[in-house]
Amino acid sequence: MSDMDMEDDGSGIVKKFMFLNRKAPHGTVYALEGLEVVLITAAFDQDVSLVFTDDGVYQLMKGIDTKGIEVKDFSKTYRALEGYDIEKLYVDKTSMDARGLTEEDLIVDVTVLSDDEMKNLMEEQDVVISF
Amino acid sequence: MLHIVNKSATERSSLDSCLRLATKGSAVLLIEDAVYAATKGNAAAAKIQAAAADLKIYALGPDLAARGMAGRVLDGVNVVDYGGFVDLVAEYRNCQSWL
Amino acid sequence: MQFGILVNEGPYNHQASDSAYLFARTAIEKGHKVPRVFFYHDGVNNSTRMGEPPQDDRNVTARWSKLAEEHGIDLVVCVAAALRRGIKDELLAPGFRISGLGQLVEMGIQYDRLVTFGD
Numbered sequence: 001m002s003d004m005d006m007e008d009d010g011s012g013i014v015k016k017f018m019f020l021n022r023k024a025p026h027g028t029v030y031a032l033e034g035l036e037v038v039l040i041t042a043a044f045d046q047d048v049s050l051v052f053t054d055d056g057v058y059q060l061m062k063g064i065d066t067k068g069i070e071v072k073d074f075s076k077t078y079r080a081l082e083g084y085d086i087e088k089l090y091v092d093k094t095s096m097d098a099r100g101l102t103e104e105d106l107i108v109d110v111t112v113l114s115d116d117e118m119k120n121l122m123e124e125q126d127v128v129i130s131f
Numbered sequence: 132m133l134h135i136v137n138k139s140a141t142e143r144s145s146l147d148s149c150l151r152l153a154t155k156g157s158a159v160l161l162i163e164d165a166v167y168a169a170t171k172g173n174a175a176a177a178k179i180q181a182a183a184a185d186l187k188i189y190a191l192g193p194d195l196a197a198r199g200m201a202g203r204v205l206d207g208v209n210v211v212d213y214g215g216f217v218d219l220v221a222e223y224r225n226c227q228s229w230l
Numbered sequence: 231m232q233f234g235i236l237v238n239e240g241p242y243n244h245q246a247s248d249s250a251y252l253f254a255r256t257a258i259e260k261g262h263k264v265p266r267v268f269f270y271h272d273g274v275n276n277s278t279r280m281g282e283p284p285q286d287d288r289n290v291t292a293r294w295s296k297l298a299e300e301h302g303i304d305l306v307v308c309v310a311a312a313l314r315r316g317i318k319d320e321l322l323a324p325g326f327r328i329s330g331l332g333q334l335v336e337m338g339i340q341y342d343r344l345v346t347f348g349d
Contacts, residue, residue: 013340030238044332120154131230217253220233220257221343
């Protein structure tokens with residue numbers, strides 16, 4: 001058990017949190033700083049769904065090598081999410097298709113959702129935070 | 132669900148993503164640069180009018196006025212002030228900002 | 231109803247902080263509560279008292295401070311995002327404080343709505 005597992009707001013409330021990642025990595029900081037929020041939310045024992053759509057699907061590319069641009073490679077963190085009890089990882093099929101990507105291109109196992117499945121998942125959330 | 136869009140539809144694809152994933156009966160509020168999409172003659176106007184069949188479309192009046200667009204709003208788009216914005220957030224059980 | 235507000239962009243460069251401020255002020259005028267506003271990403275730049283906008287422009291930071299003082303709003307600046315950008319305690323305008331991301335998560339857990347303003 002890590003220190004982060006000890007977080008508790010004292011209310012005992014568990015809400016459905018969706019993080020909707022829509023931005024490519026590195027061009028802006030949103031993907032990296034968004035991931036930090038995801039980890040903290042899981043530490044509060046909330047019901048977390050992590051969804052990648054639009055350019056956000058690029059965050060999960062295999063073979064990312066950031067040495068040449070001298071910034072942190074945080075893509076490995078996605079592979080550690082299970083350790084934080086974050087197991088609901090989804091990508092949006094329409095966004096994958098529009099970028100010529102398939103599940104084999106991605107660094108982690110994900111569930112691929114149709115537009116209708118995406119809609120249903122969003123509607124059932126209590127809190128949606130988009131980066 | 133309330134969907135909030137703040138990007139110009141002629142510059143970014145946020146509006147398209149929102150309209151693709153908004154469930155029938157939900158609301159879309161256009162604020163900041165997104166309000167141009169709700170005006171007559173804009174390239175996105177047809178999308179907004181088609182979407183209005185299944186979604187409630189709102190645009191923030193102060194943002195329209197600040198951009199000289201108050202007199203060009205499409206039929207079927209509801210113009211709201213900040214009070215209306217607050218009411219929409221309260222009315223729908225969750226919201227998503229398509230940043 | 232209790233609204234949490236998340237501001238993800240700094241002042242002046244983007245309208246996000248202005249929109250968030252007007253939303254918060256209006257919500258309070260309508261009888262809702264805004265117990266906390268959380269500043270993340272470049273939004274942490276809203277918290278510095280070092281800004282000196284021209285006299286004919288609004289002072290985004292001072293406006294947040296005043297609203298917070300009048301209505302008891304907790305203006306929380308993310309510590310990790312702030313340290314990255316050189317925002318320190320000694321630079322904070324009145325009403326702002328630096329704390330962890332847990333404060334953002336708490337808004338989602340405890341309040342009725344969480345509204346995000348950004349770019």
